[in-house]
Structures are given as C-alpha cells and as structure tokens.
Amino acid sequence: MAKLTVLSEEETSIEILVTDANRAFVNSLRRTMIADVPKFAIDQMRIELGVFKDEATGEMYESNYALSDEQLAHRFAMLPIPTFHNDFFFQDECPDCKDMVEDQRGCPSCQIIYTISAAGEEGGRYIMASELNVIGDRRLDIPEAYGSIPLTKLYEGQVLHAYFYAIMGRGRDHSKYSPVSGVTFQARQHGIMNVKTRSKHLFDLNLNITAKDFDKDGKLTDIDKVKLLKNDLNHVGDGTDLQADFNDAITLQDVEGEFIFKFQTDGSMSARTCFVQACKELAGRFSVLSDDFAEAL
Amino acid sequence: MLIPVRCFSCGNVIGQHWPDYKARTENGENAGDVLADLGVERYCCRRMFVGQIELIDEISPFTVYRKP
Numbered sequence: 001m002a003k004l005t006v007l008s009e010e011e012t013s014i015e016i017l018v019t020d021a022n023r024a025f026v027n028s029l030r031r032t033m034i035a036d037v038p039k040f041a042i043d044q045m046r047i048e049l050g051v052f053k054d055e056a057t058g059e060m061y062e063s064n065y066a067l068s069d070e071q072l073a074h075r076f077a078m079l080p081i082p083t084f085h086n087d088f089f090f091q092d093e094c095p096d097c098k099d100m101v102e103d104q105r106g107c108p109s110c111q112i113i114y115t116i117s118a119a120g121e122e123g124g125r126y127i128m129a130s131e132l133n134v135i136g137d138r139r140l141d142i143p144e145a146y147g148s149i150p151l152t153k154l155y156e157g158q159v160l161h162a163y164f165y166a167i168m169g170r171g172r173d174h175s176k177y178s179p180v181s182g183v184t185f186q187a188r189q190h191g192i193m194n195v196k197t198r199s200k201h202l203f204d205l206n207l208n209i210t211a212k213d214f215d216k217d218g219k220l221t222d223i224d225k226v227k228l229l230k231n232d233l234n235h236v237g238d239g240t241d242l243q244a245d246f247n248d249a250i251t252l253q254d255v256e257g258e259f260i261f262k263f264q265t266d267g268s269m270s271a272r273t274c275f276v277q278a279c280k281e282l283a284g285r286f287s288v289l290s291d292d293f294a295e296a297l
Numbered sequence: 298m299l300i301p302v303r304c305f306s307c308g309n310v311i312g313q314h315w316p317d318y319k320a321r322t323e324n325g326e327n328a329g330d331v332l333a334d335l336g337v338e339r340y341c342c343r344r345m346f347v348g349q350i351e352l353i354d355e356i357s358p359f360t361v362y363r364k365p
Binding site: 064065066067071075078079080124126129145146147148149150151152153155158175178180181182264266267 | 298299300301302303304307308309310312313315316317339353354356357358359360
C-alpha cells in the first residue's frame with residue numbers, strides 16, 4: 001500500500017512524497033487528475049444581440065465588439081469555476097434531469113448560470129472575470145484571485161449582455177474540464193559522495209551544499225537539500241571547466257519505490273480536494289474491475 | 298489580441314496576472330523579475346507574457362457602434 005507524505009501545500013498547489021509505489025501507480029494518479037477529475041466549466045453561452053438603449057441616460061449601445069463570439073465563448077470557457085463535488089451532479093446522473101432529453105437538462109443540481117452585462121466607454125474598458133454574476137449561490141462566484149482576467153475590451157457604444165451555462169465534465173472530453181496543470185512526478189533522489197577528495201571542487205565554489213550536509217556514509221537524503229545539490233552540480237557537470245577534475249565525485253541516485261509528485265490546480269478546487277477526488281476516481285474504477293474479475297472467475 | 302486565459306502548453310490560468318505585468322513592465326521593471334514575483338514559474342507560461350502583443354486597440358476602432 002502506497003504511503004503519502006505532504007511535503008508542501010498551498011491552496012492551489014501541493015507536493016507529495018509517494019513511497020512504496022511504482023512508476024505505473026503514480027502515473028495512473030497523474031493521468032486521472034488530468035483526464036478524470038470532474039470539474040465545472042462554461043459549456044454554453046447565449047449572447048443578446050441587437051441595439052440597446054440605456055433608459056437612465058438615453059445612450060444607445062450595440063452588441064458589437066472586436067472579439068468574435070467564438071473567441072469570446074472560448075475565453076469564458078477557460079475560466080475556473082468553483083467546483084463542489086458533493087453538491088452537484090453530472091447532467092446525465094442528475095436525479096432531476098437524467099431522464100430528460102439532453103437539450104432540456106439543467107437544474108440547480110447540475111448547472112450553474114452566470115450572467116454579464118457590461119458596457120464600454122470612451123478609450124476602451126477591459127471586461128474582467130469579476131464582472132460575471134452567478135445566479136444563485138455566491139460561493140460559485142469566480143474566485144477573487146482570478147477576477148482580474150481580461151475577457152474582452154469594449155469601447156464607447158459597445159455592450160455585452162450574455163448568459164453562460166456551466167456544467168460538470170471531465171478533462172478527457174475537453175481541456176476546460178481539466179482542473180490541474182503542471183502535473184509531474186520524478187523519482188526521489190539521494191546525493192551520494194563517491195570520492196571525498198574530488199568533491200572538494202564543488203564545495204570550494206561556496207554554493208548551497210557543503211560537506212557537512214552529507215552523513216558519515218557520504219549520503220545526502222534531505223529532499224530540499226537534494227534539490228539544491230542538483231542545482232549545484234550544474235556548476236561542475238558536463239560542459240564546465242571543472243568537469244574533468246570533479247569527474248562525478250558526487251552523483252544522484254534514484255530511491256527505489258519513492259516519487260515526488262507535484263501539481264497545481266486552476267483554482268476551481270483546492271489541490272488537496274483534487275488529489276482526494278483523483279484517488280476516489282481510481283478506487284472506483286478498480287473496484288468495478290475487481291467486481292468484473294470476481295464475476296468472471 | 299488579448300492575453301490568453303490559460304497557458305497553451307500546461308493549462309495554467311495566467312490571464313489574471315496580465316494587468317499587473319503590463320503596468321509594471323511599462324514602468325520599466327524587468328519582465329523576468331515581474332513574472333518571478335507574480336509566481337509564473339514555468340517557461341511555457343512565461344513565454345505567453347513575453348510573446349504577447351495586444352492588438353485589440355488596433356482592431357476595436359473598426360467595430361465601434363455607429364450612431365444612426
């Protein structure tokens with residue numbers, strides 16, 4: 001059974017040490033996060049077209065702007081929509097909508113509706129993601145950190161009135177549904193001092209790592225320090241003047257069965273939620289497989 | 298035209314940094330330092346900023362509402 005140790009964690013990024021695992025297992029987690037963790041994203045957009053009169057000022061506006069409707073729809077679709085897995089359903093699994101025809105699906109349990117009503121001004125005005133209003137629960141507003149995403153720019157006489165319909169989906173259908181970016185893992189490494197005398201060439205450069213950081217067996221195991229050592233070794237590695245003198249006096253060695261896994265989320269859910277959800281997805285898939293095996297054997 | 302909402306390569310949401318990036322680089326700060334400060338680490342995301350040319354101000358005059 002794999003063991004997990006959180007090395008560092010922020011709201012939207014996490015670094016985890018996975019032990020007692022193999023590369024295939026960690027890669028399955030990675031791929032599940034990219035393609036299978038459910039997430040909300042805007043799937044449909046309805047733009048009100050025509051000429052509008054502002055009753056208060058008597059000004060006329062037209063739904064006419066530099067970006068095409070398709071470009072605009074794509075920009076809105078890329079926004080991170082807060083996702084609460086326990087409160088919402090896929091449309092084809094929604095208890096209220098699953099039996100309806102596809103076009104008529106959409107209820108507060110499986111769809112989020114946003115609106116925007118923005119007018120331009122002389123000299124142009126950026127329309128930001130924070131101007132989207134959610135119909136219903138305020139916690140579904142675009143997260144504050146992403147409110148300054150420019151979506152379009154409107155000039156005098158231009159207006160954008162639109163409705164947006166967000167539904168739950170998976171990254172394998174469209175990347176807008178993928179909640180993660182930069183999902184990577186690499187084998188944990190130890191620094192090994194092979195030749196003490198030649199290692200001095202590195203320590204004499206007064207970089208980050210010193211001889212004292214290695215234990216009495218000549219090993220460096222601390223994860224943060226190994227990262228620094230990796231950078232330091234660039235100063236004595238291939239293509240440097242010291243390459244011949246140093247001659248691999250210190251090397252990095254992969255630790256069997258240990259991997260450092262890290263990723264960022266797009267802000268639609270916390271990194272921890274995403275990881276837990278990926279584990280649930282994987283567990284669900286394997287339980288179906290084991291049931292099938294049990295039935296067949 | 299406008300800064301893309303996400304990085305083309307890794308999918309990281311980057312658009313929210315554009316107003317800060319634009320203001321600070323126009324004030325003479327080094328683009329690399331600004332991006333590091335904003336937490337844009339990967340070079341795929343960084344090239345989205347340094348390669349961005351905002352053309353919307355060039356296009357918009359041709360789409361402005363014409364008064365009847």
